[in-house]
Amino acid sequence: MTKKEILVREALLGSNDKVAADVRRMLRQRKILGVNLMSSPGAGKTTLLERIAERLAGTHRLAVIEGDIETERDAERIRAKGVPAWQITTGGACHLEARMIGRVFPEIPSDLDFLFIENVGNLVCPAAYDLGESLRCVLLSIPEGDDKPKKYPKAFLTADCLLITKSDLLPVLAYDLEGVKREALDINPRLTVFVLSALTGDGLEPFLEYLHRAREKAAAPDA
């Protein structure tokens, strides 16, 4: 990378951080928990959001911002659950940036409990961009294999929690569950780890309780 390119990049990243800080401040003022979901393609982010939508229906207000390279597919799946969803299609960009969130932000209702942001399916690049969330979750699906955390460390290093997903496939795959947890915690000892299946709902309850606690904490006056 040339010095000029580094400067251009820093300026762009700097601007990202400023917009992210604005988004985070607005979410906190409104007592909304912003959650950024990051993972490889197909780790189960949208299916998890469908399950959360079903579980919180009638008791909590949520909305979803969907990030994808192309198509409205994920937003349509969320809307089918009765939850408002905004699709950002990045048209080639491999991650969401705070400015993309900033552009749809005026349309988001101000009386929400949770705003979920589903990032582009990519275990690498999204980790470098703060979107103004208060909680960052990385999903790692069991069929991806048990050697991933140290090969893709940044997502694990910057996340608050790790969701090991598709636990319904544990009986049919050779997988070192304890080894994966250990490796992820070795990268980032502050990670809270959950093992769940969004398909069957197994293990969803502890994660929902964690979301509620995080929301209370983020909405506290001194947060």
Place this chain on the structure above:
Amino acid sequence: MTKKEILVREALLGSNDKVAADVRRMLRQRKILGVNLMSSPGAGKTTLLERIAERLAGTHRLAVIEGDIETERDAERIRAKGVPAWQITTGGACHLEARMIGRVFPEIPSDLDFLFIENVGNLVCPAAYDLGESLRCVLLSIPEGDDKPKKYPKAFLTADCLLITKSDLLPVLAYDLEGVKREALDINPRLTVFVLSALTGDGLEPFLEYLHRAREKAAAPDA
């Protein structure tokens, strides 16, 4: 992106294309088929290479360049099969570039039949970088779901073949195999599609035959 950043980026990409052209010319002169494998993390690239190494042992000469953000893990797995492997750790970069290949190229034996390049696990960014390969393969694993081609079109658009992997999981997952093929071919009608399990070896044979034919074609005097 500013005009200045676009210029800097174009210069960098231009330089990538020049190095890629050099790598491709050298591989063709030596009658080596260069194969670039791209996919999400955990789609089975390394396991496929292990199976290929076993099948071609004693009859063909191959080598592997492994791309990862961190760790030597994949190169170690390939070396355990008796195949020379070079690990490129990108230290954060989300894809391989031709210059990275160019730097290890002088160490690669000149009497090979196949040089496999396993890209960083990322279904988005690697598609934008020519590495000097003659054959580009995108892997899509069945547990990633059947809605991926149109969400991540560039990898499918730029590939010569699509390997739908982990077919051993078809019996336990709801998956529209014909729908995925149709969608991928809708993006790129020139794709040759294979369905296989690197775990069991099912479906490997037609892909190996395809590799042999591609090598003969790439090594032909008028290639």
